Amino acid sequence: MTRTGSIALIRNTQSAGAAYLCRGMETTLRHVGLVTTLLNDTEVESGTLAKHRLVLLPCNPDLSPSATQCLQDFTRRGGKLILGLTPTSEMLVLLGLKRLKVRPIEAREMVFTHKALHGLPPRVFLSTRQIVLCKAEPTVRAIAQWRTLQDLSVNDPAAYLAPNGALLTTATVTAGAHMQYAEDRIHLGRLIATLANHFLHDFDLLRFQRRLTEQLSDDEDLVREARPREFEVRALWLPHIPTQNEVALIARQNFNLICPTIGPIAVRAYEHKTFHRPWQLTNLLTECVDQAHRSGLEVFPYVTAWPLPSEEMRRFFDGTGRILRHEPSAAGNPQPAWMCPTHPENQQLLIDAVTKLLDDFGVDGVVLGGFRFPDDTSCVCEGCRQRFAERTERKIGPRPMNLQQRHAVWQNWRHESLTDLLGRLLTACRATNPNAKLALATLPSWDMIPKQFGQDPAGWAPQHLADIFFAMDFTAESETFRGELDHQIKSAAGGARVCAGLGVYSSSSEISSAADLVRQIQIVRELEADGFLLWHSHPAFLEEQFGEGLRAGALRSPAKLPWHPNAPSRPAREHSSVKAPKRRIGLVLPVAEY
Incomplete structure (x- = not known):
């Protein structure tokens, strides 16, 4: 050479x-x-x-x-x-x-x-x-x-x-x-x-x-030697609502769940309710759900919680005091526009929007992404400052704190706010449709990265605050992926289901071949995770790249979802001290989708 x-x-x-x-x-x-x-x-x-x-x-x-x-x-x-x-x-x-x-x-x-x-x-x-x-x-x-x-x-x-x-x-x-x-x-x-x-x-x-x-x-x-499982989640994330022909193709690829992206759900619902604007995706989503159910697929629309999609909405929520405020950036870089995650009206808007989606379209569940803060310091709006001060006074009292202690209390308050909201959201979903599933897309490295953004999947999963946790472990390194997923399954301790997000085509990773993808799917099965979600851009491109290889072994035959009536009971897992893996998935700044 x-x-x-x-x-x-x-x-x-x-x-x-x-x-x-x-x-x-x-x-x-x-x-x-x-x-x-x-x-x-x-x-x-x-x-x-x-x-x-x-x-x-x-x-x-x-x-x-x-x-x-x-x-x-x-x-x-x-x-x-x-x-x-x-x-x-x-x-x-x-x-x-x-x-x-x-x-x-x-x-x-x-x-x-x-x-x-x-x-x-x-x-x-x-x-x-x-x-x-x-x-x-x-x-x-x-x-x-x-x-x-x-x-x-x-x-x-x-x-x-x-x-x-x-x-x-x-x-x-x-x-x-x-x-x-x-x-x-x-x-x-x-x-x-x-x-x-x-x-x-x-x-x-x-x-x-x-x-x-x-x-x-x-x-x-x-x-060729990879063996399919009879019961598992085989989900496919899509950046758009697929056409009827695309849904049929996905069914032939032996997936059993599709997650079409429909964007920031709360603000879209607010536009429809307040300004009486028709939702442009109504017919597309209705046709997609109908075709999916006829093809034997379940549909979990992939929605995001807090990002604001337009300048008009940013100005509106800013004018009502419901926009997220960032700490001033030393570099002067523009900051993403988000709704304030702790504002009571924003929280209720998210609950109403998700339950309306379940009620109006007959979907089988919802995957909620972006359920977090955009960074480790926000939100610093007046409402957040007041709510944090009230919480500190109620739980800690007038005891003085140094900067490090105050920052720790601040971080705890942020994830406690989201923990409470997630519990209320799950309760509302159960009341709307007892059979619908609430899934949460989370950041990787559960004991490290999510806590910087107000997420606490390692604490939420054992409490069963969502039905499924999709851990976005996007990496091309199989052993790194194995360590992270094993840590997440043990952290869940038999509570909520844990499925791996596989970054086939994402902003932070690519999986290069059918063999590399099969390796990660086999790891999912060896660790007895509940399934996987492929993060890809288009079913036709997926078919070109991986279709033949997946159908040769790993997806050779269809699979039923783990909540099927005939599915075996899940293995019991006791909560114990979990050692962090040696090799971690690095993530500088997550995208708004998860």
Whole structure:
């Protein structure tokens, strides 16, 4: 294999989307056994590129002018560049390409010309909604074309090979579009290895291919030998309400529960009640529930508690004193707009909205996300200050406290407020529909991260303050995932059901292949968790990436939900001291959905 220092990967930390794509490329290279050195903007400027002969830029890294100049010097000295999604015009020029225009296209795969380069994969699955058309110099040639499901004659260039390097794809990122480097890791890894073999004389492509073949063989055995369970939660989170055809596809994939996102439930209910605005999702949700029940699926809409979706609502709740107040930010960064979680009217609004959803649409339950505070200091509105002062005076009295003690009392008050609200919400749901389930999406690392945001799942689960706890343990590291889930199951002590959130396609993780996903599903089953929720973007993309692999073993046959009348009783678990796992899931700032 090539020496460690010969391939560099330039990370992008300027935007969350670009950083996510860079992490996806890193995972792809690790998955296929390609070793790289990670560099940032500053390291590029310091002349570190001189140690390398091949540089990967997974996504337009918004490099500084100085770093861009360093890359230009790098190519003049004979270095090679491999560019990924949405490269700048300056970067394209280094490859002998000139951007002409952007063309809309619904493409699903890049098909390669086999004679263009030895070792190329037949295709790479990469969905896109638009591509960049380029003018190429005579020494630059297209090595792949786009193909669509609707029109097999489409032959727009999908990738280029140049003397100075290569353009992996002409796909470009669109706002809100599904774009990642996880759809086809094996073939994408083969493509990069083929380019490395072309540009680096000491790269052993045959050895790489043998290793990859062995890994694929092991992965195929794992996927094929996985055994399904008869009773478990197989849930699929979706960022939208699926169509009737999508619901039918999900049923064929042998899931038994769908969680379509319908957004901030409380404020939407307030808009409808106060301003008499029709809820635009009414017909879609009604049709979805009807089709799901006919297909044997249960429906738990995924709702968020406190985020405010519009500037109009932010101004309205601000004017009524019901908006969350943050501590002033030293950096002056804009803060997310949330309703105050401790305001009595906001709490009652959430209860009314969730119970109305259960009552009006015949759904089987609700998954509540964002049931927390946005940070570890809010809310500091006048109402919260007054309610905290009253609680402190009632329980502690006039005893003086230092800052550390006061902060601890403050944190306890926040999660006590949410604990009380969660109990009232569960009672209201039971009164509305005794058979409906209340599920709670929680942050990972139950003994660490959630408490910073007012959550206390380790305390709520044993008290059965919700029927199901979906722990969003989004990580690609299987052993880290095992330790966290084991800790959560033991913390629940046989109270509420615990299901694992698997971050197949999330803002903080990707699961790279069907084998990796099956590994995590097998861990869920080995630990006797009650099931899992796949966090993904679209049932069609899930089918393309994982459908065949999942149906080969882990989801080979349908499963009944654990509350089915014929389901066996749950194993008894006693509450005991629980040791925290050695490896934890890190989370800097959670997204509003959980």
